[in-house]
Amino acid sequence: MADRLTQLQDAVNQQADHFCNSIGVIQQCAPASPFPGFERSGGKGSPSPPQEDYAVLFAKLIARTAKDIDVLIDSLPSDESNLELQIASLKTLEQENQESARKLEDIVHHGETLLLQIQAALHDIAQSQLNCQAMMSGQDNTPP
Amino acid sequence: MTENQGVSAFPLPPMQYANMYSDENIKRGRAPPPPPPISDTYTMFGAQFTADDVIIRPLEASNCRRLYPNHYDPKRELKKLNHSILINFLDLLEVLIQSPESHKRQEKIEDLQILFINLHHLINEFRPHQARETLRVMMEIQKKKRLEIADRFQKHLEKVKELIEGSVNTIPEDMDSKVLVKSELLQNKIAKPDVPVGSESCDRLDEMMCDIVDEMT
Numbered sequence: 231m232a233d234r235l236t237q238l239q240d241a242v243n244q245q246a247d248h249f250c251n252s253i254g255v256i257q258q259c260a261p262a263s264p265f266p267g268f269e270r271s272g273g274k275g276s277p278s279p280p281q282e283d284y285a286v287l288f289a290k291l292i293a294r295t296a297k298d299i300d301v302l303i304d305s306l307p308s309d310e311s312n313l314e315l316q317i318a319s320l321k322t323l324e325q326e327n328q329e330s331a332r333k334l335e336d337i338v339h340h341g342e343t344l345l346l347q348i349q350a351a352l353h354d355i356a357q358s359q360l361n362c363q364a365m366m367s368g369q370d371n372t373p374p
Numbered sequence: 375m376t377e378n379q380g381v382s383a384f385p386l387p388p389m390q391y392a393n394m395y396s397d398e399n400i401k402r403g404r405a406p407p408p409p410p411p412i413s414d415t416y417t418m419f420g421a422q423f424t425a426d427d428v429i430i431r432p433l434e435a436s437n438c439r440r441l442y443p444n445h446y447d448p449k450r451e452l453k454k455l456n457h458s459i460l461i462n463f464l465d466l467l468e469v470l471i472q473s474p475e476s477h478k479r480q481e482k483i484e485d486l487q488i489l490f491i492n493l494h495h496l497i498n499e500f501r502p503h504q505a506r507e508t509l510r511v512m513m514e515i516q517k518k519k520r521l522e523i524a525d526r527f528q529k530h531l532e533k534v535k536e537l538i539e540g541s542v543n544t545i546p547e548d549m550d551s552k553v554l555v556k557s558e559l560l561q562n563k564i565a566k567p568d569v570p571v572g573s574e575s576c577d578r579l580d581e582m583m584c585d586i587v588d589e590m591t
Contacts, residue, residue, distance in 0.1 A: 235504060238497055246490060249463055253470070296460055303452045306500065307507075316506045323513040330520040337524050341531055348538070 238302045245295045252288035259284065434495050441492045448496060455493045462486050 232240070399405040434440045442451040466482040473479075 233504070235497055235500055239494065242490065242493055242497070245459070249486075253467075292460075292463075296456060299456050300453060303449055303456065306449060306452075307503075308449060316503070316510065320506065320510055320513070323510060323517065327513055327517045327520070330517050330524070334520050334524045334527075337527050337531070341527060344531065344534065 234302060234305055238299065238306075241295055241299045241302060245292065245299065248288060248292045248295055252284070252292065255284050256288070434492070438491050439488055441488065442496070448499065452493065452496055455489055455496065459486065459489045459493070462489060 395405050441455070462482060462485050466479070466486065469476065469478045469482055
């Protein structure tokens with residue numbers, strides 16, 4: 231779901247749309263109004279009965295959108311966290327972030343050293359094993 | 375889709391620039407540096423000025439009438455604008471009912487326009503605040519993640535150390551075994567340079583026997 235500001239902007243635009251649409255639609259399908267004292271030849275064709283009551287529909291829509299806008303405005307943060315507070319908290323956060331980065335780097339460095347030590351030890355073990363095997367095969371070859 | 379016909383819908387890349395960044399040029403350091411950032415105004419696609427000096431919140435007074443005071447409570451002003459818009463709409467309906475062709479209709483429409491523009495402007499004034507908040511929340515999450523990773527890494531490290539110590543302790547202290555070799559890990563020293571295999575094998579044997587005897591005493 232979009233953030234509150236975008237929702238608010240969308241609701242405002244929707245309200246404008248409702249205004250335009252309501253006036254347009256009601257004007258389009260409004261029955262012609264009779265002129266007083268003006269006789270028409272024959273009965274004018276009765277206008278098609280309104281399938282839906284557009285006026286009520288649009289009134290509901292517009293009222294609902296206005297209420298939505300009100301609710302969204304209420305949900306916005308008030309001016310407590312104003313500019314200075316924000317900037318101060320950003321500065322503290324930056325320092326804390328750098329601190330935690332340093333800590334992480336330290337620990338990773340420890341891990342890497344340990345890894346190197348283990349690798350060296352494994353290297354030793356493998357080398358000694360090779361030497362032993364070479365010795366043993368050398369021993370087998372030399373006559374007792 | 376267009377590739378099948380062998381004709382691309384897009385313009386070709388600017389080869390006159392791309393050729394200046396060849397491998398030799400970069401190695402020799404003769405490739406052109408990146409262009410400096412543009413300050414001041416510039417044109418884009420001809421007539422469109424995308425001025426770089428524009429702050430996130432351009433002054434309302436430059437375009438249309440400003441309807442709220444200099445020191446304002448944003449939420450209250452937003453609500454007032456919202457209600458004004460509704461009332462003006464009802465007024466517009468009245469005008470349309472009574473005298474559709476009069477001046478007032480145009481005036482009402484302009485009023486509505488100004489109201490909407492003000493409303494959107496006030497909403498946009500919240501955007502920098504939102505950006506700073508997003509930044510703040512992002513940094514908090516980053517800090518938490520870093521500390522968490524450092525913690526878990528530390529725990530892993532300790533586990534690994536325990537594992538190694540355990541396995542070192544379970545090495546059988548079998549002095550008679552011929553395959554006993556000096557384990558560097560027990561003494562925690564840096565590895566000594568290895569003697570090349572094959573050369574002086576007898577000396578190596580003697581050396582090992584000496585070591586074993588030394589350790590036994």
